Amino acid sequence: xxxxxxxxxxxxDRRAVARLITLIENDxxxxxxxxxxLYPYTGQAHVVGVTGAPGTGKSTLVNELAKVYRRGGGQSAxxxxxxxxxxxxxxxxxxxxxxxxxxxxxxELSGDPGIFIRSMATRxxxxxxxxxxxxxxxxxxxxxxxxxxxxTVGAGQAEVDxxxxxHTTIVVQAPGLGDDIQAIKAGILExxxxxxxxxxxxxxxxxxxxxxxxxxxxDHASRPxxxxxxxxxxxxxxxxxxxxxxxxxxxxxxxxxxxxGIEAVVEAIEAHxxxxxxxxxxxxxxxxxxxxxxHHILQQELMRRLLSQVKxxxxxxxxxxxxxxxxxxxxAARRLIEGERFV
Amino acid sequence: MVTEEKIRVLxxxxxxxxxxxxxxxxxxxxRDAGMEVIYTGLRQTPEMIVEAAIQEDVDVIxxxxxxxxxxxxxxxxxxLLAENxxxxxxxxxxxxxxxxDVPALKEIGIAxxxxxxxxxxxxxxxxxxxxxxRK
Numbered sequence: 001x002x003x004x005x006x007x008x009x010x011x012x013d014r015r016a017v018a019r020l021i022t023l024i025e026n027d028x029x030x031x032x033x034x035x036x037x038l039y040p041y042t043g044q045a046h047v048v049g050v051t052g053a054p055g056t057g058k059s060t061l062v063n064e065l066a067k068v069y070r071r072g073g074g075q076s077a078x079x080x081x082x083x084x085x086x087x088x089x090x091x092x093x094x095x096x097x098x099x100x101x102x103x104x105x106x107x108e109l110s111g112d113p114g115i116f117i118r119s120m121a122t123r124x125x126x127x128x129x130x131x132x133x134x135x136x137x138x139x140x141x142x143x144x145x146x147x148x149x150x151x152t153v154g155a156g157q158a159e160v161d162x163x164x165x166x167h168t169t170i171v172v173q174a175p176g177l178g179d180d181i182q183a184i185k186a187g188i189l190e191x192x193x194x195x196x197x198x199x200x201x202x203x204x205x206x207x208x209x210x211x212x213x214x215x216x217x218x219d220h221a222s223r224p225x226x227x228x229x230x231x232x233x234x235x236x237x238x239x240x241x242x243x244x245x246x247x248x249x250x251x252x253x254x255x256x257x258x259x260x261g262i263e264a265v266v267e268a269i270e271a272h273x274x275x276x277x278x279x280x281x282x283x284x285x286x287x288x289x290x291x292x293x294x295h296h297i298l299q300q301e302l303m304r305r306l307l308s309q310v311k312x313x314x315x316x317x318x319x320x321x322x323x324x325x326x327x328x329x330x331x332a333a334r335r336l337i338e339g340e341r342f343v
Numbered sequence: 344m345v346t347e348e349k350i351r352v353l354x355x356x357x358x359x360x361x362x363x364x365x366x367x368x369x370x371x372x373x374r375d376a377g378m379e380v381i382y383t384g385l386r387q388t389p390e391m392i393v394e395a396a397i398q399e400d401v402d403v404i405x406x407x408x409x410x411x412x413x414x415x416x417x418x419x420x421x422x423l424l425a426e427n428x429x430x431x432x433x434x435x436x437x438x439x440x441x442x443x444d445v446p447a448l449k450e451i452g453i454a455x456x457x458x459x460x461x462x463x464x465x466x467x468x469x470x471x472x473x474x475x476x477r478k
Contacts, residue, residue, distance in 0.1 A: 019400055118399065
Protein backbone atom coordinates (compact mmCIF):
# COMPACT_ATOMS: atom_id res chain seq x y z
CA UNK A 1 0.00 0.00 0.00
CA UNK A 2 1.41 3.37 -0.98
CA UNK A 3 0.84 6.78 0.47
CA UNK A 4 -2.25 6.87 -1.67
CA UNK A 5 -4.10 6.13 1.55
CA UNK A 6 -2.69 9.31 3.13
CA UNK A 7 -3.91 11.40 0.19
CA UNK A 8 -7.34 9.85 0.56
CA UNK A 9 -7.39 10.52 4.31
CA UNK A 10 -6.57 14.17 3.63
CA UNK A 11 -9.59 14.45 1.35
CA UNK A 12 -11.75 12.96 4.11
CA ASP A 13 -12.31 9.57 2.44
CA ARG A 14 -14.02 7.59 5.18
CA ARG A 15 -12.82 4.16 4.12
CA ALA A 16 -9.24 5.38 4.02
CA VAL A 17 -9.63 6.90 7.49
CA ALA A 18 -11.00 3.61 8.82
CA ARG A 19 -8.31 1.54 7.13
CA LEU A 20 -5.46 3.68 8.40
CA ILE A 21 -6.76 3.42 11.95
CA THR A 22 -6.77 -0.37 11.57
CA LEU A 23 -3.16 -0.31 10.35
CA ILE A 24 -2.27 1.78 13.39
CA GLU A 25 -4.03 -0.63 15.73
CA ASN A 26 -2.13 -3.52 14.20
CA ASP A 27 1.09 -1.63 14.78
CA UNK A 28 3.04 -2.34 11.63
CA UNK A 29 6.08 -0.43 10.38
CA UNK A 30 3.89 0.62 7.50
CA UNK A 31 1.64 2.55 9.86
CA UNK A 32 4.61 4.49 11.20
CA UNK A 33 5.62 5.59 7.71
CA UNK A 34 2.09 6.64 6.87
CA UNK A 35 1.77 8.57 10.11
CA UNK A 36 5.01 10.36 9.30
CA UNK A 37 3.46 11.54 6.05
CA LEU A 38 0.28 12.57 7.79
CA TYR A 39 1.89 14.41 10.68
CA PRO A 40 2.31 17.86 9.07
CA TYR A 41 -1.45 18.01 8.54
CA THR A 42 -2.34 17.38 12.18
CA GLY A 43 -2.72 19.77 15.10
CA GLN A 44 -5.90 21.47 13.90
CA ALA A 45 -8.57 19.73 15.95
CA HIS A 46 -9.79 20.45 19.48
CA VAL A 47 -9.39 17.14 21.32
CA VAL A 48 -11.89 16.66 24.15
CA GLY A 49 -11.54 13.72 26.53
CA VAL A 50 -14.55 12.26 28.31
CA THR A 51 -13.80 10.02 31.27
CA GLY A 52 -15.52 8.73 34.39
CA ALA A 53 -16.62 5.56 36.13
CA PRO A 54 -18.59 2.88 34.25
CA GLY A 55 -22.28 3.67 34.04
CA THR A 56 -22.01 7.43 34.51
CA GLY A 57 -23.31 7.98 30.98
CA LYS A 58 -20.20 8.90 29.01
CA SER A 59 -21.43 7.56 25.66
CA THR A 60 -24.81 9.20 25.99
CA LEU A 61 -23.16 12.49 26.89
CA VAL A 62 -20.83 12.29 23.88
CA ASN A 63 -23.84 11.55 21.69
CA GLU A 64 -25.61 14.67 22.93
CA LEU A 65 -22.51 16.87 22.72
CA ALA A 66 -21.96 15.77 19.13
CA LYS A 67 -25.55 16.68 18.28
CA VAL A 68 -25.11 20.20 19.69
CA TYR A 69 -21.88 20.71 17.74
CA ARG A 70 -23.51 19.48 14.56
CA ARG A 71 -26.33 21.97 14.77
CA GLY A 72 -23.99 24.79 15.75
CA GLY A 73 -25.45 25.11 19.22
CA GLY A 74 -24.08 26.72 22.35
CA GLN A 75 -24.26 30.42 23.15
CA SER A 76 -21.01 31.37 21.50
CA ALA A 77 -21.77 29.09 18.60
CA UNK A 78 -21.03 29.92 15.05
CA UNK A 79 -21.24 27.38 12.29
CA UNK A 80 -21.70 23.65 12.91
CA UNK A 81 -18.49 21.74 13.44
CA UNK A 82 -17.58 18.30 12.20
CA UNK A 83 -17.10 15.74 14.94
CA UNK A 84 -14.84 12.71 15.27
CA UNK A 85 -15.47 10.25 18.09
CA UNK A 86 -13.11 7.60 19.41
CA UNK A 87 -14.72 5.31 21.95
CA UNK A 88 -12.45 2.99 23.90
CA UNK A 89 -13.64 -0.19 25.61
CA UNK A 90 -11.57 -2.78 27.45
CA UNK A 91 -10.04 -5.88 25.90
CA UNK A 92 -10.67 -9.04 27.87
CA UNK A 93 -7.40 -10.00 29.53
CA UNK A 94 -8.39 -13.65 29.21
CA UNK A 95 -9.41 -14.07 25.58
CA UNK A 96 -7.89 -10.98 23.99
CA UNK A 97 -11.31 -10.25 22.53
CA UNK A 98 -13.56 -7.30 23.27
CA UNK A 99 -17.14 -6.16 23.03
CA UNK A 100 -17.29 -2.57 21.88
CA UNK A 101 -20.73 -1.26 22.68
CA UNK A 102 -20.48 2.51 22.72
CA UNK A 103 -22.17 2.89 19.34
CA UNK A 104 -25.41 1.62 20.88
CA UNK A 105 -25.86 5.00 22.53
CA UNK A 106 -24.77 6.95 19.47
CA UNK A 107 -27.27 5.59 16.96
CA GLU A 108 -28.82 9.02 16.45
CA LEU A 109 -25.55 10.19 14.93
CA SER A 110 -25.77 7.67 12.13
CA GLY A 111 -26.17 9.00 8.62
CA ASP A 112 -24.44 12.32 9.26
CA PRO A 113 -21.40 12.67 6.99
CA GLY A 114 -19.99 15.26 9.41
CA ILE A 115 -19.51 12.60 12.08
CA PHE A 116 -17.08 9.70 12.23
CA ILE A 117 -17.24 7.18 15.08
CA ARG A 118 -14.57 4.59 15.73
CA SER A 119 -14.52 2.02 18.53
CA MET A 120 -11.17 0.88 19.86
CA ALA A 121 -10.27 -1.94 22.22
CA THR A 122 -7.53 -1.29 24.78
CA ARG A 123 -5.56 -4.39 23.69
CA UNK A 124 -3.77 -4.62 27.01
CA UNK A 125 -3.13 -0.94 27.54
CA UNK A 126 -3.91 0.14 31.12
CA UNK A 127 -4.32 3.90 31.22
CA UNK A 128 -7.91 4.04 29.99
CA UNK A 129 -6.98 4.44 26.32
CA UNK A 130 -5.75 2.09 23.62
CA UNK A 131 -2.13 2.25 22.52
CA UNK A 132 -3.21 3.49 19.12
CA UNK A 133 -5.62 6.15 20.38
CA UNK A 134 -3.33 9.16 20.06
CA UNK A 135 -2.45 8.15 16.50
CA UNK A 136 -6.09 7.51 15.63
CA UNK A 137 -6.76 11.08 16.80
CA UNK A 138 -4.15 12.28 14.30
CA UNK A 139 -5.93 10.48 11.49
CA UNK A 140 -9.30 12.08 12.31
CA UNK A 141 -7.56 15.43 12.80
CA UNK A 142 -5.86 15.27 9.39
CA UNK A 143 -9.11 14.12 7.79
CA UNK A 144 -10.62 17.45 8.88
CA UNK A 145 -12.75 16.63 11.91
CA UNK A 146 -12.80 19.84 13.97
CA UNK A 147 -13.77 18.52 17.38
CA UNK A 148 -12.61 15.06 18.42
CA UNK A 149 -14.20 13.39 21.43
CA UNK A 150 -12.23 10.60 23.05
CA UNK A 151 -14.30 8.48 25.39
CA THR A 152 -12.13 6.42 27.73
CA VAL A 153 -12.94 3.04 29.20
CA GLY A 154 -15.00 3.26 32.35
CA ALA A 155 -12.19 4.61 34.44
CA GLY A 156 -12.23 4.91 38.18
CA GLN A 157 -9.13 6.28 39.72
CA ALA A 158 -5.76 6.10 38.11
CA GLU A 159 -6.64 5.94 34.41
CA VAL A 160 -5.40 9.39 33.57
CA ASP A 161 -3.76 8.94 30.15
CA UNK A 162 -6.56 10.99 28.67
CA UNK A 163 -5.17 14.11 30.36
CA UNK A 164 -1.96 13.71 28.39
CA UNK A 165 -3.90 13.25 25.18
CA UNK A 166 -6.76 15.74 25.25
CA HIS A 167 -6.79 19.54 25.31
CA THR A 168 -9.91 19.58 27.44
CA THR A 169 -10.88 16.79 29.82
CA ILE A 170 -14.44 16.26 31.02
CA VAL A 171 -14.85 14.07 34.10
CA VAL A 172 -18.35 12.61 34.27
CA GLN A 173 -19.78 11.77 37.67
CA ALA A 174 -23.18 10.45 38.63
CA PRO A 175 -25.05 10.54 41.94
CA GLY A 176 -24.74 7.61 44.27
CA LEU A 177 -21.42 6.20 43.18
CA GLY A 178 -19.57 6.31 46.47
CA ASP A 179 -18.69 8.88 49.08
CA ASP A 180 -16.41 11.82 48.58
CA ILE A 181 -13.39 9.96 49.94
CA GLN A 182 -13.57 7.93 46.74
CA ALA A 183 -13.16 11.17 44.90
CA ILE A 184 -10.39 12.56 47.08
CA LYS A 185 -8.08 9.62 46.96
CA ALA A 186 -7.54 9.39 43.28
CA GLY A 187 -6.06 11.16 40.35
CA ILE A 188 -9.12 11.30 38.19
CA LEU A 189 -10.50 14.43 39.80
CA GLU A 190 -7.27 16.29 39.37
CA UNK A 191 -7.37 15.93 35.62
CA UNK A 192 -10.78 17.55 35.15
CA UNK A 193 -11.14 20.79 33.22
CA UNK A 194 -14.90 20.39 33.38
CA UNK A 195 -17.04 18.29 35.68
CA UNK A 196 -20.45 17.06 34.69
CA UNK A 197 -22.78 15.48 37.20
CA UNK A 198 -24.85 13.40 34.84
CA UNK A 199 -28.16 11.70 35.67
CA UNK A 200 -28.83 14.85 37.66
CA UNK A 201 -32.52 14.03 37.85
CA UNK A 202 -31.65 11.32 40.32
CA UNK A 203 -31.58 11.61 44.05
CA UNK A 204 -28.30 12.80 45.48
CA UNK A 205 -27.22 14.93 42.51
CA UNK A 206 -26.96 18.06 44.63
CA UNK A 207 -24.82 16.21 47.14
CA UNK A 208 -22.47 15.11 44.40
CA UNK A 209 -22.21 18.70 43.15
CA UNK A 210 -21.54 19.93 46.70
CA UNK A 211 -18.88 17.30 47.29
CA UNK A 212 -17.11 18.36 44.12
CA UNK A 213 -17.36 22.04 45.09
CA UNK A 214 -15.78 21.26 48.43
CA UNK A 215 -12.98 19.31 46.84
CA UNK A 216 -12.22 22.19 44.51
CA UNK A 217 -12.21 24.59 47.47
CA UNK A 218 -9.83 22.35 49.39
CA ASP A 219 -7.69 22.09 46.35
CA HIS A 220 -7.59 25.85 46.04
CA ALA A 221 -6.56 26.25 49.68
CA SER A 222 -3.72 23.78 49.37
CA ARG A 223 -2.48 25.12 46.07
CA PRO A 224 1.29 24.80 45.94
CA UNK A 225 3.73 27.60 45.33
CA UNK A 226 4.00 28.64 41.76
CA UNK A 227 7.13 29.58 39.99
CA UNK A 228 6.69 31.43 36.70
CA UNK A 229 3.15 30.07 36.75
CA UNK A 230 4.32 26.48 36.73
CA UNK A 231 3.79 24.15 39.64
CA UNK A 232 7.14 23.11 41.00
CA UNK A 233 8.23 19.68 42.11
CA UNK A 234 6.74 16.25 41.63
CA UNK A 235 3.38 17.38 40.39
CA UNK A 236 4.91 19.19 37.43
CA UNK A 237 3.67 16.52 35.08
CA UNK A 238 1.12 18.68 33.35
CA UNK A 239 -1.63 16.49 34.73
CA UNK A 240 -2.94 18.28 37.78
CA UNK A 241 -5.27 20.55 35.86
CA UNK A 242 -7.14 21.98 38.79
CA UNK A 243 -3.93 23.58 39.97
CA UNK A 244 -3.57 25.74 36.93
CA UNK A 245 -4.04 29.43 37.48
CA UNK A 246 -7.04 31.13 36.06
CA UNK A 247 -9.35 28.21 35.42
CA UNK A 248 -11.62 26.72 38.00
CA UNK A 249 -13.33 23.64 36.58
CA UNK A 250 -17.05 24.32 36.31
CA UNK A 251 -19.42 21.71 37.72
CA UNK A 252 -22.39 21.25 35.40
CA UNK A 253 -25.51 19.19 35.91
CA UNK A 254 -26.75 17.19 32.94
CA UNK A 255 -29.38 14.62 32.12
CA UNK A 256 -27.78 13.37 28.92
CA UNK A 257 -30.52 10.86 28.25
CA UNK A 258 -33.00 13.72 27.83
CA UNK A 259 -30.55 16.19 26.34
CA UNK A 260 -30.68 18.48 29.37
CA GLY A 261 -27.79 20.77 30.29
CA ILE A 262 -25.77 19.88 27.22
CA GLU A 263 -25.53 23.38 25.74
CA ALA A 264 -23.86 24.56 28.94
CA VAL A 265 -21.25 21.82 28.61
CA VAL A 266 -20.52 22.85 25.03
CA GLU A 267 -20.13 26.46 26.19
CA ALA A 268 -17.71 25.33 28.90
CA ILE A 269 -15.69 23.35 26.34
CA GLU A 270 -15.48 26.39 24.08
CA ALA A 271 -14.63 28.68 27.00
CA HIS A 272 -11.88 26.31 28.05
CA UNK A 273 -10.35 26.41 24.59
CA UNK A 274 -10.33 30.22 24.73
CA UNK A 275 -8.69 30.03 28.16
CA UNK A 276 -6.05 27.60 26.88
CA UNK A 277 -5.16 29.88 24.02
CA UNK A 278 -5.22 33.18 25.91
CA UNK A 279 -3.21 31.91 28.87
CA UNK A 280 -0.57 30.19 26.73
CA UNK A 281 -1.59 27.00 28.48
CA UNK A 282 -2.36 25.45 25.13
CA UNK A 283 1.25 25.75 24.10
CA UNK A 284 2.50 24.32 27.39
CA UNK A 285 0.16 21.36 27.35
CA UNK A 286 1.00 20.65 23.76
CA UNK A 287 4.69 20.55 24.67
CA UNK A 288 3.97 18.21 27.56
CA UNK A 289 1.88 15.99 25.36
CA UNK A 290 4.59 15.76 22.73
CA UNK A 291 7.20 15.07 25.38
CA UNK A 292 5.16 12.27 26.89
CA UNK A 293 4.45 10.83 23.46
CA UNK A 294 8.11 10.88 22.50
CA HIS A 295 9.06 9.18 25.78
CA HIS A 296 6.50 6.51 25.14
CA ILE A 297 7.62 5.86 21.58
CA LEU A 298 11.27 5.73 22.66
CA GLN A 299 10.48 3.18 25.35
CA GLN A 300 8.62 0.97 22.94
CA GLU A 301 11.18 1.27 20.20
CA LEU A 302 14.15 0.61 22.49
CA MET A 303 12.40 -2.41 23.98
CA ARG A 304 11.62 -3.73 20.54
CA ARG A 305 15.19 -3.33 19.35
CA LEU A 306 16.69 -4.84 22.48
CA LEU A 307 14.39 -7.84 22.50
CA SER A 308 14.91 -8.45 18.79
CA GLN A 309 18.57 -9.19 19.54
CA VAL A 310 17.79 -11.74 22.20
CA LYS A 311 17.32 -15.27 20.92
CA UNK A 312 14.42 -17.29 22.23
CA UNK A 313 16.56 -19.95 23.93
CA UNK A 314 18.69 -17.25 25.44
CA UNK A 315 15.68 -15.54 26.94
CA UNK A 316 14.37 -18.77 28.46
CA UNK A 317 17.81 -19.62 29.85
CA UNK A 318 18.02 -16.22 31.47
CA UNK A 319 14.59 -16.57 33.06
CA UNK A 320 15.68 -19.96 34.42
CA UNK A 321 18.83 -18.54 35.94
CA UNK A 322 16.93 -15.72 37.62
CA UNK A 323 14.43 -18.28 38.88
CA UNK A 324 17.25 -20.34 40.40
CA UNK A 325 18.51 -17.16 42.09
CA UNK A 326 21.81 -17.38 40.25
CA UNK A 327 21.24 -13.89 38.98
CA UNK A 328 18.94 -11.06 40.01
CA UNK A 329 16.60 -9.38 37.50
CA UNK A 330 18.28 -5.97 37.80
CA UNK A 331 21.68 -7.35 36.85
CA ALA A 332 20.10 -9.38 34.07
CA ALA A 333 18.45 -6.27 32.63
CA ARG A 334 21.69 -4.26 32.86
CA ARG A 335 23.75 -6.98 31.22
CA LEU A 336 21.21 -7.40 28.42
CA ILE A 337 21.30 -3.67 27.77
CA GLU A 338 25.07 -3.74 27.73
CA GLY A 339 24.88 -6.34 24.97
CA GLU A 340 26.03 -9.38 26.92
CA ARG A 341 24.93 -12.72 25.49
CA PHE A 342 23.78 -15.56 27.68
CA VAL A 343 24.10 -18.67 25.59
CA MET B 344 5.56 -5.56 20.90
CA VAL B 345 3.86 -8.19 18.80
CA THR B 346 2.00 -7.15 15.71
CA GLU B 347 -1.48 -8.38 16.27
CA GLU B 348 -4.28 -8.51 13.79
CA LYS B 349 -7.62 -9.00 15.43
CA ILE B 350 -10.69 -10.12 13.58
CA ARG B 351 -13.20 -7.27 13.87
CA VAL B 352 -16.86 -8.22 13.69
CA LEU B 353 -19.93 -6.00 13.50
CA UNK B 354 -22.92 -7.67 15.15
CA UNK B 355 -26.06 -5.92 13.99
CA UNK B 356 -29.78 -6.37 14.34
CA UNK B 357 -31.57 -5.04 11.30
CA UNK B 358 -35.27 -4.43 11.37
CA UNK B 359 -37.83 -3.92 14.05
CA UNK B 360 -37.87 -6.94 16.33
CA UNK B 361 -36.76 -6.23 19.84
CA UNK B 362 -35.07 -9.48 20.75
CA UNK B 363 -31.32 -9.41 20.93
CA UNK B 364 -30.52 -12.25 23.25
CA UNK B 365 -29.18 -14.38 20.42
CA UNK B 366 -27.06 -11.52 19.12
CA UNK B 367 -25.63 -10.96 22.60
CA UNK B 368 -24.80 -14.64 23.05
CA UNK B 369 -22.98 -14.63 19.71
CA UNK B 370 -21.19 -11.35 20.53
CA UNK B 371 -19.90 -12.87 23.73
CA UNK B 372 -18.81 -16.10 22.09
CA UNK B 373 -16.87 -14.16 19.45
CA ARG B 374 -15.23 -12.06 22.14
CA ASP B 375 -14.25 -15.22 23.99
CA ALA B 376 -12.70 -16.44 20.75
CA GLY B 377 -10.44 -13.38 20.76
CA MET B 378 -12.34 -11.21 18.30
CA GLU B 379 -13.25 -7.54 18.64
CA VAL B 380 -17.01 -7.28 18.42
CA ILE B 381 -18.71 -4.00 17.66
CA TYR B 382 -22.22 -4.31 18.95
CA THR B 383 -24.61 -1.72 17.59
CA GLY B 384 -27.86 -2.60 19.30
CA LEU B 385 -31.42 -2.97 18.09
CA ARG B 386 -33.31 -1.60 15.12
CA GLN B 387 -30.54 -0.88 12.69
CA THR B 388 -31.34 0.15 9.16
CA PRO B 389 -29.21 -1.31 6.34
CA GLU B 390 -27.71 2.18 5.91
CA MET B 391 -26.68 2.32 9.58
CA ILE B 392 -25.14 -1.15 9.38
CA VAL B 393 -23.06 -0.37 6.32
CA GLU B 394 -21.95 3.00 7.69
CA ALA B 395 -20.80 1.34 10.91
CA ALA B 396 -19.01 -1.35 8.90
CA ILE B 397 -17.10 1.34 6.98
CA GLN B 398 -16.10 3.37 10.04
CA GLU B 399 -15.14 0.37 12.10
CA ASP B 400 -13.30 -1.28 9.18
CA VAL B 401 -14.69 -4.68 10.07
CA ASP B 402 -13.71 -8.01 8.55
CA VAL B 403 -17.06 -9.66 9.29
CA ILE B 404 -20.69 -8.58 9.62
CA UNK B 405 -23.07 -10.79 11.59
CA UNK B 406 -26.74 -10.07 10.99
CA UNK B 407 -29.27 -11.33 13.49
CA UNK B 408 -32.93 -11.27 12.58
CA UNK B 409 -36.10 -12.76 14.02
CA UNK B 410 -38.75 -10.59 12.40
CA UNK B 411 -39.02 -12.41 9.08
CA UNK B 412 -37.95 -9.36 7.11
CA UNK B 413 -34.65 -10.87 6.02
CA UNK B 414 -35.65 -11.20 2.37
CA UNK B 415 -36.08 -7.44 2.10
CA UNK B 416 -33.40 -6.24 4.53
CA UNK B 417 -30.49 -8.54 3.69
CA UNK B 418 -30.45 -7.77 -0.05
CA UNK B 419 -30.37 -4.04 0.79
CA UNK B 420 -27.42 -4.58 3.11
CA UNK B 421 -25.58 -6.54 0.44
CA UNK B 422 -26.29 -3.95 -2.25
CA LEU B 423 -25.07 -1.09 -0.04
CA LEU B 424 -21.91 -3.03 0.83
CA ALA B 425 -21.17 -3.52 -2.86
CA GLU B 426 -21.88 0.13 -3.65
CA ASN B 427 -19.39 1.17 -0.99
CA UNK B 428 -16.71 -1.22 -2.17
CA UNK B 429 -16.96 -3.49 0.85
CA UNK B 430 -17.22 -6.70 -1.14
CA UNK B 431 -14.39 -8.29 0.82
CA UNK B 432 -16.34 -8.30 4.09
CA UNK B 433 -17.58 -11.73 5.20
CA UNK B 434 -21.32 -11.63 5.91
CA UNK B 435 -23.04 -14.23 8.06
CA UNK B 436 -26.58 -14.35 9.36
CA UNK B 437 -28.49 -15.98 12.17
CA UNK B 438 -31.96 -16.05 13.66
CA UNK B 439 -35.18 -17.39 12.25
CA UNK B 440 -34.54 -17.98 8.58
CA UNK B 441 -36.62 -20.67 6.83
CA UNK B 442 -34.67 -23.28 4.86
CA UNK B 443 -36.33 -22.33 1.60
CA ASP B 444 -34.86 -18.82 1.82
CA VAL B 445 -31.30 -20.03 2.31
CA PRO B 446 -30.34 -20.59 -1.36
CA ALA B 447 -31.48 -17.11 -2.34
CA LEU B 448 -29.52 -15.53 0.52
CA LYS B 449 -26.39 -17.48 -0.37
CA GLU B 450 -26.88 -16.33 -3.93
CA ILE B 451 -26.63 -12.64 -2.89
CA GLY B 452 -23.43 -13.32 -0.98
CA ILE B 453 -24.37 -14.22 2.59
CA ALA B 454 -21.70 -16.80 3.24
CA UNK B 455 -23.03 -18.54 6.31
CA UNK B 456 -26.55 -18.90 7.67
CA UNK B 457 -27.03 -20.29 11.15
CA UNK B 458 -30.40 -21.21 12.57
CA UNK B 459 -31.52 -21.78 16.15
CA UNK B 460 -29.55 -24.47 17.95
CA UNK B 461 -26.28 -23.80 16.12
CA UNK B 462 -23.41 -24.06 18.58
CA UNK B 463 -21.41 -20.89 19.04
CA UNK B 464 -18.33 -22.96 18.28
CA UNK B 465 -19.64 -23.65 14.77
CA UNK B 466 -20.05 -19.92 14.14
CA UNK B 467 -16.61 -19.08 15.54
CA UNK B 468 -14.93 -21.73 13.40
CA UNK B 469 -16.82 -20.69 10.29
CA UNK B 470 -15.67 -17.10 10.72
CA UNK B 471 -12.07 -18.06 11.40
CA UNK B 472 -11.95 -20.27 8.31
CA UNK B 473 -13.67 -17.91 5.93
CA UNK B 474 -12.57 -14.44 6.94
CA UNK B 475 -10.41 -12.82 4.30
CA UNK B 476 -7.50 -11.19 5.99
CA ARG B 477 -6.68 -8.13 3.99
CA LYS B 478 -3.29 -6.66 3.52
